[in-house]
Amino acid sequence: MSDLRKSFLKGELVMSRNSEHVKRWRERTKARLVEAMGGECVCCGYKKSIWPMEMHHLDTSKKEFGLGSSRANIVSWKRISEEASKCVMLCSNCHKEVHQGITVVPPTAKSFDQSFANYKELEKSASDAMDQCPICGKSKPSHLFTCSHECGATKAGHVDWEKIDVLKLKEQGKSYAEIGEMLNVSGGAVYKYIKKVSSVTTKGRTFNRCKVPKPSLEYLEKEHETKTLEEIGKDFGVTGGSVGYWIQQLKSRKLSSSTTG
Secondary structure, eight states, X not given: OOHHHHXXXXXXXXXXXXXXXXXXXXXXXXXXXXXXXXXXXXXXXOOSOSTTEEXXXXXXXXXXXXXXXXXXXXOOHHHHHHHHTTEEEEEHHHHHHHHHTSSOOOTTOOOOOGGGTTHHHHHHHHHHOEEEOTTTOOEEETTSSSSSHHHHHHHHHTSOTTSSOHHHHHHTTOOHHHHHHHHTSOHHHHHHHHHHHTEEEETTEEEESSOOOOOOHXXXXXXXXXXXXXXXXXXXXXXXXXXXXXXXXXXXXXXXXHHHO
């Protein structure tokens, strides 16, 4: 593979990883902010989803930046919490009505819970809580499923893996942790299970059991005009690096056949 091609593939993968990092940061920060603001719209009590929730500045003269726009780029939680202290939380419908003068923010509206200003201390106190291991009964941190790897392996061995279609959920974009929550196991246990059922060992070498049909070069090149390698890979259940390898392989074959012809 040429150095230019390697740089191109590396750039695609780095961009994808960075995008995933920002996406996860947005989700975590939004959930934490909604919880800190009381979890529901102060006007109508809506709380079905965190995504329609918006922050309304009570005094616009003190507004330094919009908390909606801050999600476009990573901002420190300290700055977000300071700005949120000037706001109340509304659903998108009530927010529009407040700006139109149709609805009024109640004087008893919940504001930012200052105990969330240092959320790391909250997480630490939560992680310090202890309970019993469901396998051996020993004391363990409450945020862990079991007290040790041995107990974790025992628990994973008793899981009904046929309860849900784990492979299908992973193809749909669910994380190992999300699937683990459905089965009450760790994300690591889910990863090991998927690795086990998706591969077969022959003569000491491990191969993927799932044969992915490779599309034509024309199709891949057309798709790559509007999609990244990672996005194309998701359509076929493979990585962006695999798609890049397909393109290089198909181009080599095309060049080889035209030369011999």
